[in-house]
Amino acid sequence: MELGGYADRLAHIDLTTSDIKYEGINEEDARKYIGGRGLGVKYVFENGPQVDPLSPDNIICFLVGPLTGTDVSMSGRMAVVTKSPLTGTVTDSHHGGWSGARLKWAGFDGLIFKGKAEKPVYAYVEAGEVELKDAGDLWGKGAHGTIKILQDRHGEDVSVVTIGQAGENLVRFAGWMNENDRASGRGGTGAVGGSKNLKALVIKAAEKLPKPKDRDAFKQAHKDALKAINESATLAPRKGGLSVYGTNSLMMAANTLGALPTKNAQFTSFANAFNISGHNIQQTILVGDPTCHACPVACKKEVETEPGKFHVRMESVEYESAWAFGAQCNNDNRDSIPFLIDLCNDYGIDTIDMGNVLAMTMEASEKELIRERVGWGDVDKMVELVHKTAKREGIGDTLAEGIEPAAKAFGDPSIAMSVKGQTIAAYDPRGLKGMGLGFATSNRGACHLRGYTPASEIVGVPEKTDPLAWEGKGKLLKLFQDFQALSDSLGVCKFSTFAENPDHYAAQYSAMVGVPMDADGLLTIGERIYNLERHYNNLAGIGEGADTLPARFLNEPSQSPPSQGQVCELDQMLEEYYAERGWVNGVVPEEKLKALQII
Amino acid sequence: MREVAGERDIEVTLPDGATVRDLISRLVEPRPALAQRLLAQDGNIPPSVNVFVNGRDIRDLSGLATPVMPDDEVTILPPAAGG
Numbered sequence: 001m002e003l004g005g006y007a008d009r010l011a012h013i014d015l016t017t018s019d020i021k022y023e024g025i026n027e028e029d030a031r032k033y034i035g036g037r038g039l040g041v042k043y044v045f046e047n048g049p050q051v052d053p054l055s056p057d058n059i060i061c062f063l064v065g066p067l068t069g070t071d072v073s074m075s076g077r078m079a080v081v082t083k084s085p086l087t088g089t090v091t092d093s094h095h096g097g098w099s100g101a102r103l104k105w106a107g108f109d110g111l112i113f114k115g116k117a118e119k120p121v122y123a124y125v126e127a128g129e130v131e132l133k134d135a136g137d138l139w140g141k142g143a144h145g146t147i148k149i150l151q152d153r154h155g156e157d158v159s160v161v162t163i164g165q166a167g168e169n170l171v172r173f174a175g176w177m178n179e180n181d182r183a184s185g186r187g188g189t190g191a192v193g194g195s196k197n198l199k200a201l202v203i204k205a206a207e208k209l210p211k212p213k214d215r216d217a218f219k220q221a222h223k224d225a226l227k228a229i230n231e232s233a234t235l236a237p238r239k240g241g242l243s244v245y246g247t248n249s250l251m252m253a254a255n256t257l258g259a260l261p262t263k264n265a266q267f268t269s270f271a272n273a274f275n276i277s278g279h280n281i282q283q284t285i286l287v288g289d290p291t292c293h294a295c296p297v298a299c300k301k302e303v304e305t306e307p308g309k310f311h312v313r314m315e316s317v318e319y320e321s322a323w324a325f326g327a328q329c330n331n332d333n334r335d336s337i338p339f340l341i342d343l344c345n346d347y348g349i350d351t352i353d354m355g356n357v358l359a360m361t362m363e364a365s366e367k368e369l370i371r372e373r374v375g376w377g378d379v380d381k382m383v384e385l386v387h388k389t390a391k392r393e394g395i396g397d398t399l400a401e402g403i404e405p406a407a408k409a410f411g412d413p414s415i416a417m418s419v420k421g422q423t424i425a426a427y428d429p430r431g432l433k434g435m436g437l438g439f440a441t442s443n444r445g446a447c448h449l450r451g452y453t454p455a456s457e458i459v460g461v462p463e464k465t466d467p468l469a470w471e472g473k474g475k476l477l478k479l480f481q482d483f484q485a486l487s488d489s490l491g492v493c494k495f496s497t498f499a500e501n502p503d504h505y506a507a508q509y510s511a512m513v514g515v516p517m518d519a520d521g522l523l524t525i526g527e528r529i530y531n532l533e534r535h536y537n538n539l540a541g542i543g544e545g546a547d548t549l550p551a552r553f554l555n556e557p558s559q560s561p562p563s564q565g566q567v568c569e570l571d572q573m574l575e576e577y578y579a580e581r582g583w584v585n586g587v588v589p590e591e592k593l594k595a596l597q598i599i
Numbered sequence: 600m601r602e603v604a605g606e607r608d609i610e611v612t613l614p615d616g617a618t619v620r621d622l623i624s625r626l627v628e629p630r631p632a633l634a635q636r637l638l639a640q641d642g643n644i645p646p647s648v649n650v651f652v653n654g655r656d657i658r659d660l661s662g663l664a665t666p667v668m669p670d671d672e673v674t675i676l677p678p679a680a681g682g
Contacts, residue, residue: 233646233678240647240678247681256622256674299681458656459680460646466659498680562654584640 001027004213005066005512006035007109011130015122015196016056016115020130025109030516032340032597035065038489040081040530043112044090046531048368048542053085053188054170054195056116058439062103062161062201063110063168065491066513069101069293070210071218073528074493076101078161079444080184083540086172086402086444087421088355091187092486096292098179102397104204106233117197122162124154126204135199139168142346150202151179160350162200163190164348166390170194171422172599175343177213180290180300181315183352186422187444188402213514221507226284228240229296232499234459237296242495243289246301247319248278250426253458254323257467258563259431262327263376264359265417265552268428269560272332276322280334290315292493299495310379314342320448323426324355327416329362330376340382347390354389356423357406358382359401360518364410368394417550419446420422420542429553429570431563432457434473438571440547441477441586443533461498468562470569474576482526489529521522528596531581535588535598544585547574600675603632612669619650620663622673637675649676 001008001024008024025039033042040061046212051057060082067075076099084091103111107128120135138146143164150160159179165189166174174190175183193199203351212218234240241249253410254260255273262270274280281303288302300316310333325331325340344351358374365374372395374381388396398406402540407416417424422445429436434453453476457467465476487494488506502519510517537546553568578585582592593599600606604626611625622661623644639645643663651655656670657665667673 234680242678242680245677245679249677249679252674253649253676253679256651256676365614374628456682459647460658464656464658468659495681522634526651560654590682 001025001030001513003027003030004514005070006030007107009108009128011108011111013111013113013130013132013199014115015113015117015121015132018132020333022128032525033529034486034525035490036068036077036079036489036491037081037094037485038525039063039110040079040092041090041529041533041536044081044083045536047130049536053083053088053192056114056196058083059112059114059197060189060192061112061199064100064104065489066469067508068491069104070212070512071222071294072492072508072512073113073222074292074295074297074496075491076295077491077493078103078184078489079307079488080176082189084187084189084444085170085191086188088540089444089542090418090533090554091189092488093175093184093189094185095177095184096178096493097159097180097182098204098293099161100491101293102203103160104206104210105208106203112199113196113198115196120197120199122150122200122202124202124204132189138199140165143348144346146200147179150200152211154202154204157204159203160200162348163193164346164390166347166349167191167194169390169392169400171389171392172350172402173350175350177348181345183291183345183350185352186447186464190348204519212512214511218508218511221504225504225508227444227497228499228504232521233497234461234493235297237298240297242299242498243297245278245282246299246316247428248281248301248317248321248322250458251322252279253424257431257458258558258560259428259430259467260323260327260427261417263330264328264363265413265424265428265550266363267560268431268558268563270327273327274285275332275334276326276337278319281317284334287313291375295493297495302401303338305338308335310339312339312342314338314345317341320344320426321351321355322586324352325358325382328355328359329382330383331379331545332377333379336382340386340415343383347386349386349390352425353403353423356385356417357389357403358385360401360403360407360415360417361385363415364407364412364466367412369410369412377499393484401558414551417552420546422446427454427556428548428563429568430558430566433470433568434466434467434477435527436549436568436570437473437477437577439578440549440570440574443530445539449484450527451477451484452497453477453480455480455498458500462501468566470573473573474580478580479578481530482523485526485529486522489525524596528598531588531592531596532598535593536582538587543587547586600633600636602634603657604630617667618663619652619657619665619667619673623648623663630636647678649678
């Protein structure tokens with residue numbers, strides 16, 4: 001293939017037979033779907049939408065994009081793409097650090113696993129070759145211990161991407177962790193690894209930045225994008241809110257907006273939000289600002305908590321995790337939150353789903369639906385239930401099935417704050433209407449990162465919109481969904497979109513890959529990816545009526561100003577959104593698939 | 600913000616009919632360092648500052664001309680984003 005930025009090499013690994021085949025990237029696929037998430041969705045689609053996610057027939061893809069591991073700012077991303085055991089949809093989950101860059105530098109655009117190994121294995125990747133190695137001594141170990149053993153064995157300069165015990169035990173919201181504690185957390189991709197007896201990837205790479213096709217054009221495009229980052233009120237290194245406080249800068253803003261789901265979203269603000277906010281953490285327990293490949297922002301916030309039962313030093317306290325274990329569980333114990341996040345990282349559990357599952361269990365306990373007593377903000381019980389979930393012990397076995405089956409087992413599905421089986425993130429749809437539509441229409445179940453409308457509703461990018469207004473949010477969300485499908489497919493961090501626009505992406509893509517492209521052309525590719533995901537879901541039986549929200553957001557008005565009295569006007573927004581998409585009640589019609597050259 | 604202001608608590612008195620502009624003017628007049636943080640050279644609120652009145656972003660209201668009533672709560676935050 002002649003396109004720049006790619007390693008032009010995929011490995012297809014059959015874990016049942018240990019057979020490994022190598023091939024280049026199909027150029028037409030690369031032009032239509034770029035890489036990372038886009039190519040992964042294409043490969044999962046070709047594998048068939050009816051596959052059982054935890055069967056050997058499912059595939060799991062680890063993919064990077066043509067900009068991953070290049071000089072492009074914030075280009076350290078790797079995508080994990082598969083059929084989700086949590087939602088039954090196609091899913092993709094991404095992480096930063098250096099493992100994505102190292103996969104490219106080791107000579108690969110992606111590794112695609114199928115089948116099931118007879119015994120636990122890990123994949124050792126170096127210089128364009130993959131070797132399967134015995135992981136018998138690693139099985140049963142947490143992510144942190146696994147990474148240490150593998151780095152001791154193969155060198156500290158390797159990247160390790162691994163599951164913990166949760167993935168081994170097929171917890172349906174288990175993820176993958178890397179050596180920087182970056183997580184591909186959502187969608188249960190770790191359970192797919194566990195179902196295949198695939199414990200880890202070890203990636204050894206010599207730094208080898210891909211060369212752009214047009215060096216001069218790339219230099220200018222890179223300079224323009226970096227200027228936008230440096231001038232961004234959000235991203236500017238050591239000045240912007242994200243750089244100084246990390247993602248948890250949002251805690252106070254969401255609380256101020258009456259958009260912070262609290263006590264399993266029974267409320268929309270949390271009286272003690274400051275305790276668990278990035279502002280408090282920055283002033284009290286912050287010890288470092290780690291970053292990822294080629295990122296000047298450094299939004300990670302390393303902390304060390306006070307000595308005591310929750311003492312821990314760990315890589316980062318993210319907003320979603322702090323909210324899930326904090327406000328959503330009515331927990332204002334600052335130090336318990338990094339401790340719980342670190343525990344989940346070691347087990348390889350998605351913190352967002354885990355926190356929501358705990359909050360749902362607290363409400364079930366309050367309503368006496370279950371015998372187990374789980375009090376709001378009972379941090380010791382929260383720790384106990386994380387252990388039980390990861391190990392599938394007692395009630396943990398029910399929780400490990402995911403929030404919707406668990407709430408159903410408890411006798412009240414309405415207390416599950418989820419869409420299509422995946423739990424919500426830290427934005428209340430009664431106070432941020434666009435995010436409500438985003439949760440409902442996300443192709444991977446409730447998710448804030450499919451189309452990050454708070455960029456507009458809170459930050460004001462690309463333009464400020466009123467978080468309480470529903471009109472226009474259908475059009476706004478479609479733009480964000482298409483644009484951010486590009487971030488995931490090019491291999492750059494979504495946070496770049498707080499400063500960069502589609503023109504910045506198009507200029508960098510064109511110069512690196514060597515394909516002339518403008519913003520509209522690139523956004524059409526994003527639209528194609530989003531529609532292919534939706535088409536896959538439709539064929540998997542997720543069609544009309546699936547784009548919905550928990551009834552709480554539709555029927556129970558917010559009690560906190562300024563969203564007081566508000567519910568989420570989902571039906572009106574869906575009508576507008578489907579019209580923008582050209583979909584019929586959430587289903588992609590054949591003419592749309594043809595127009596986007598999907599079929 | 601507290602470090603820049605050099606004080607933990609600041610008390611200002613506003614006249615009837617005061618706006619966010621009046622409030623910020625009273626805050627920054629004796630505190631040049633705070634003025635640099637809260638106001639751009641053109642006298643407007645810079646992108647690095649978000650101001651809310653009763654939880655509503657003043658960009659969704661009347662900007663600096665947004666009225667401030669006796670019981671209103673005004674919140675000033677750095678720009679926040681993430682996920």
